[in-house]
Amino acid sequence: MKTDTVFKRAYNDALDLLSKLSRGEPVPPEGELSHQLGVSRTTVRKVLIELDQRGVVQGDGRKRTVRKSKGALQRFPKIETVAMADEVERRFMEWMLRGNVRPGTVINELELARLFKVATTGIREFLNRFQRFGLIEKRPNAGWMFKGFTNEFALELFEIREMFEFRSARVFVALPNRSPLWSQLDLIRIEHVQLLKDIGTRYHDFSDLDRRFHLLINSASTNRFITDFYDIISMVFHYHYQWNKQDERQRNEAAIREHMSYIDALKSRNWARTESTCAAHLASAKATLLRSTMQWDSFPSKA
């Protein structure tokens, strides 16, 4: 059976939206809410019924108004707002990256299903999607094999990453001045400046900024395979940043500075300068990742 995580997330979001309105104000039309919450009108209506029952809004049809929008309004717990598939992804990554799973381990669909408390189909679906990350391999009728989050993996990943990023950066510097990417680059530069200022408290925000920055560079290539490949890097770094907190603040601060040189080099339209700043940044990202794969490789076996 489908879970109602979409509804619950929409409900929570609706609470946030309504909190901007005061008592007695009319509730925005369903179509408007549907657009703002990013769900179908069907779900909006379900949310409105719930809001009504919980006394947040009153009336129906076009004369629905806000009853109480402030105060301690009960929200659905976050865990109930994430789709099974996303939860499986998170749990699998945790299992794989933190669980010290040895290269060569056979992945058992049933076992994971029981461990994650989902049906086997959910695990299968995830593994099929995850296959393209190059970390698992299917053996027909006999499960999957985990190839290991190894040194080799990181090196192969970066070989491609470098190839793609250099190509994209080269296209980027040659972009005409009227390209919208230049203004996007300016905006993202400002974000870097701000984050650097607040680095003491907000250093964990770097992960997302990093992702958006490189995606912007790579979008210059307008090649779906390059953009899609960045998904792999994003995911690896996303979970890596989330769990490897060692020196996080320092690493991120250094990376921001590298990004800034890289951005300024791009803005100078000078390829030689861009190439060297890009190379420097990728080299330090690679070193960070390699440190963590080596770490895993040297752990003692769980079994």
Add this chain to the structure above:
Amino acid sequence: MKTDTVFKRAYNDALDLLSKLSRGEPVPPEGELSHQLGVSRTTVRKVLIELDQRGVVQGDGRKRTVRKSKGALQRFPKIETVAMADEVERRFMEWMLRGNVRPGTVINELELARLFKVATTGIREFLNRFQRFGLIEKRPNAGWMFKGFTNEFALELFEIREMFEFRSARVFVALPNRSPLWSQLDLIRIEHVQLLKDIGTRYHDFSDLDRRFHLLINSASTNRFITDFYDIISMVFHYHYQWNKQDERQRNEAAIREHMSYIDALKSRNWARTESTCAAHLASAKATLLRSTMQWDSFPSKA
């Protein structure tokens, strides 16, 4: 319920194996058969029971012997030996490449499931795997969108292909003489010579040879992402060759000659020469594919 395609294929293969033995000879042990047929002993035993019932072998345990191995032995029809998942792949590719599906078409899981006569889970599984080919895109809770087998797709595909193949070829020429890849290259060269001789009758065998040749070149990179990417190219060309018979003989003959120059250039260890023969071959492969995407783009809409 799982289908018994593995059993049926193994049964057919066992018939071929036994046909090499004469009446009265002992049947090879189960473990041996399991290895030769590439299935578990469980399946081998099921096959042996069936062979017994059909009078092909007799006796049991260690004293099983061949009863009749020649003559018109009944085999399972080929269609019953392919797993549902593979059949879905074939049917989907046909639907997509030959069905004149317009870019932007929304893919309906239920509709495909009915069309292909499988459960929706089978379609979902396929689409999840197929996503990495860059031809479809998922819109959560609202199906998949077909992006179109367009000109753009072919250009993006070849941009990456060229990048990877050049890199691999460069590594290949620099391979030490003792690398086993050199002898594999020699073997594949012989296959080219032979195919060229029989081109009149065997020209459709080129598709597979082409795949193996490029896979060999790319294996020099020892990068899983490069090897995996070749899956995409293989699949596209596999189905493309299968359905686009126009000028097939001529195209393949020309391609074989291109391969031969490319192989000889590699063998000469001369990078400049390799680069130009590789470029020439990729350019003509690209032109072939572009011809067929353009064709699709200009077809009238089905709806």
Add this chain to the structure above:
DNA sequence: CATATGCATTTTATAGATAATAAACTAAAC
């Protein structure tokens, strides 16, 4: 005692079912 077979157990591949959600259609209200 090393192999081979026989048997029990576990796991995968696939179908089928259903609540949640989206999409499409219809009717009301301003």
Add this chain to the structure above:
DNA sequence: GTTTAGTTTATTATCTATAAAATGCATATG
């Protein structure tokens, strides 16, 4: 007559169930 709400229909996400196939263990045989 355009926007909005109400209702019906179609589709997706997810679970459960089960035959086929693989794996593991015990027993027999040369």
